[in-house]
Amino acid sequence: MVALTGRGRSIALVLLLALLSACGAGSTILDKDVLVIGVKPDQPGLGMKNADGEFAGFDVDVATYIAGKLGKSFRFVATPSSEREKVLMDGSVDLVVATYSITAERKTKVAFGGPYYVAHQDTLVRAGESAIANVRDLKGRNLCQVTGSNSWRRVKEERKIAVKLVEVPSYSACISDLKAGKVDAVSTDDLILAGFATEDLKIVNAPFTDERYGVGIQAGDLDGCEAVNKAITEMYQDGTAKKLLQKWFAKSGLALTFTVPQFEGCG
Template structure:
């Protein structure tokens, strides 16, 4: 049996005590980080503040399809909700740093994003299309964008579908939001804006038009922190009920019936809540 001098034994006891305290603190921290949104008294939900028809902020109030869907889900979960701005470039950060519990912000589910956060839903499947000035006659589909100036929004994948996936040689013009893209389009600083048709529908006016040549499926997911399968399943249950009770149809018609888009009223195929 090994023995140590008294000072050495005291140091060993102190080290063991410190390790025990550290283990307890680490365990508590892990519980806090891994807690479910179902345990929260209220929810913070990130939405877009500048996308007509989807998420708009005016006088401190948020309106739009995404906002209405988020409100419905929160009500089904029995949670009061506070909305916050969720710019495209900050959606993952807001979830991973605990600044938002859920994100409803035209958040397309992609393999790259799934390495950082989880997704419930999708709550709708949109399709990427192209917006041009109303007098433009040379763009009938995405391939006609060859050699033209296309908007690139920071944090969005839409431009990648054109330049990287379809190898169309466009000149990218960076922007912080799709509202800025449309402003630049109208000012002649770029030739086209290509992203989800629901986003484009909100910006379509007498000065712009949608080409109506969709070329991808964009699955709008509900962003959620990793490690909360119970929260994810609860959100999916609420979304299913939203379609079954007719609320989804009412909301889609309310916000997009005048757009001319072919709207889908059936429950999308959900992602798994692993």
């Protein structure tokens, strides 16, 4: 070991501080003037980029409410499922509000505020399909798999159902394949499916999981996470959450929940 002189120690300290700064040590969304928020661009009812370039949907409205409670200006960026961890970890977005289910694996990379809603995984099939009444009936069928989503795991890995996976980049691509007969079913959160249900496509209405939608945030931002949780609590207490859920999903027939979800905790 080489002993450092006074000058050497000073240089080493400066380098250490610079390294910590570069790594974002102690950074929080509360110090930002403008928040960059990742949302989905292709999920009707949740996050959809319109022809005018504006985003609309339940997740978009939730993100807008949270940013308002934090007293921050904000802008939205399209964030597909496959990029959610990446953009949070590299700092290109500050928050992700994009049907982002809280899982143990994801919590090793990023942190979560919320959940702001607890959805339930269900299955979407063609309207004329009568042989699929629940998730077990997917055995031997072609199931759509969206890159970056964990929904297929609930079927194939957790429930050991022998489905044939067909991978695509987004849920909108899944819907196209379902209509074209390339896949037999799409299984994911009921709020996502509700946005795609039409006269030609129906939800089986046999939910089999709880999907806790969290607000993705950089790991270590305890203050930011707690501020987000406070905003979510207020969103339910002042009736905004109920209004937003009814605005986007009242016609879906889903049983909606209007009480504050149990938070995961920011520690």
